[in-house]
Every structure is written in structure tokens, then in C-alpha cells.
Amino acid sequence: MDENRARRVADALRDRGIDAHLENAGIDVYGVRVVLGGGREAIWGNEGTTSLAAEVLLDGDLIGFIPEIPGSEAFDEAQVADAIARADYREPVGQELPQAPPPAAPLQREGGLFRRFLGGFRYDSE
Template sequence: MDENRARRVVDALRERGIDAHLARVGVYQFGVRVLLPGGREADWDTDGTAGLEALVMRNGMMVGFVPVIEGSEDFDEQQVVDAIARTDYDQPIARQRTVAPPPAAPLPRVGGVFRRFLDGFRYR
């Protein structure tokens, strides 16, 4: 996933109350990290493939995954946000709910007023 696209998806998820962060997994490799209950985290689209999928990790060990979502290679940013928001992580092989849960209170953007400074002024 492109860095700027990942950043916009993270911002949209945080506006829905989902604790999402920009995942930097390698040199020019970015994705979306969603923090889950029980010390788990879902790393979305960090492998550079076209489809949208995730690994669910706890303490560095894989405890579940989200299989590639059908047709996700053509998703726009809003569809990506909706797909991540609709995911039910309760089973080792996660599934998509038919509707997203109601949005929670919005979370502040990571970095606050120093965000552009911390990120090196690489975006608008």
C-alpha cells in the first residue's frame, strides 16, 4: 500500500473510533495496523500484493488471519476503510460482517500538531 493512501485510511478509521496506526514494515513498505482487544493487532496489506488481507498477531506470533477479500484489488479508500471496519476478528480465520458496527467516538490523529514535522514534511 502506498504511504499516503495508508495514512488516509488510518485517519478515516480513527475518525470511526477504530484504533488504527500507520504500519512501517520495511523500506517503502506500509500498511495499516489495527490494535485489537487481548493484546492482538491486525496488520493489513503490508506485503505489497494487490488484494486486501491481514495477519492477526499477538506477541509476535500469528494467531489468525483475514483471507484476501474478493475484489479488493479494485477498492477505493472508502471501500478499504469499510472492509477493515466490518471485519470480525473473533475466530482464527476472520470473516466480514454484513454491516459495520456503529462508529465509536473519534480518536485523535497520531502525532497531533507535530505530525508533519515528525514525518519529515513528505505530504500535504
């Protein structure tokens, strides 16, 4: 996933109240990390593929995954955010829920006032 796209998707999820963060998994490897609680987190989009899939980790160990979502290579950012919001992480092989849970209170975007400084001015501001 492109860095700017991953940042915008994470922001869209935070606007829905989902604890999402930009994940930097290496040089030019970006994705979206969703904190699930209890030491669990889901990493979306850093597999280097154009389609959307996730790994579910518990304290860094793989405990499950969300298989590739059919047709996700053509998703726009809103559809990617919706697919991540509809993910069901309860089983080792996760699935998509028919509809997203209702939005919670929005979370503050990461970086605040110094967001562009922390990102090294690499992205376009809104």
C-alpha cells in the first residue's frame, strides 16, 4: 500500500473511532495497523500485493488472518476503510461482517500539530 493512501485510510478509520495507525514495515512498505485490544492487532496491506488481506497478531505472533478480499485491488480508500471496519477478528480465519458496526467517537489523528514534521513533509496535507 502506498504511504499516503495508508495514512488516509488510517485517518478515515480513526474518524470512525477505530484505533488505526500507519504501519511502516520496512523501506517503502506501508500498511494500516488496527489495535484490537488484549495485545492483539491486525496488519492490513503490507504484504506487497494490490489486494487487501490482513494478519492478526498477538504480541507479535501470528494467530490468525483475514484472507484476500475478492475485488479489493480495485477498491478506493473509502471502500478499503469500510472493508477494514467490517472485519471480524474473532476466529483464526477472519471474515467480513455484512455491515460495519456503528461508528464510535472519533479518535484524534496521530501527530497533531507536528504531524507534517514527524512525517518529514513527505505527504500532501489536506
